Amino acid sequence: MNKKVEVIDEEEISKSQIKREAEALKLIGRELVGLNKKQLAQIPGSELLFHAISVAHKIMDKHEALRRQIQYIGKVLRNEDCDAIQATIDKLNNKHQQLTHATERLEKLTEELITEGDSRINELLEDFPTLRTSKTTSISTPSK
Numbered sequence: 001m002n003k004k005v006e007v008i009d010e011e012e013i014s015k016s017q018i019k020r021e022a023e024a025l026k027l028i029g030r031e032l033v034g035l036n037k038k039q040l041a042q043i044p045g046s047e048l049l050f051h052a053i054s055v056a057h058k059i060m061d062k063h064e065a066l067r068r069q070i071q072y073i074g075k076v077l078r079n080e081d082c083d084a085i086q087a088t089i090d091k092l093n094n095k096h097q098q099l100t101h102a103t104e105r106l107e108k109l110t111e112e113l114i115t116e117g118d119s120r121i122n123e124l125l126e127d128f129p130t131l132r133t134s135k136t137t138s139i140s141t142p143s144k
Contacts, residue, residue, distance in 0.1 A: 029073030044084050049076050
């Protein structure tokens with residue numbers, strides 16, 4: 001009873017690992033398709049990648065075609081610098097979160113100014129002396 005024993009090369013990647021990597025590339029592709037043109041302009045990539053993304057934008061309402069196009073984008077991403085692309089996507093997402101947070105802070109400050117009035121305004125002027133201007137402007141209410 002002779003059985004052949006295959007020696008698995010340490011550098012050989014398993015089929016499961018290949019599938020996991022392909023799925024990760026498709027996820028990156030799905031994120032890229034979700035970006036607008038201004039955001040896509042910041043992404044480092046080839047002309048082929050951007051063409052594939054523009055085709056995906058055109059077929060957004062066709063579910064199966066979009067799925068296949070995202071799979072193709074994943075294939076194109078094999079030849080791209082995915083680390084740089086993912087870093088740029090993360091940076092873009094962080095900018096959105098920072099903008100959302102700043103908007104929330106501004107809304108909270110507006111509410112405080114409305115409810116607390118002059119006392120809160122004076123506190124702001126103490127905290128941020130640059131808010132004071134050398135010229136004083138008066139707000140006049142229109143007369144009836």
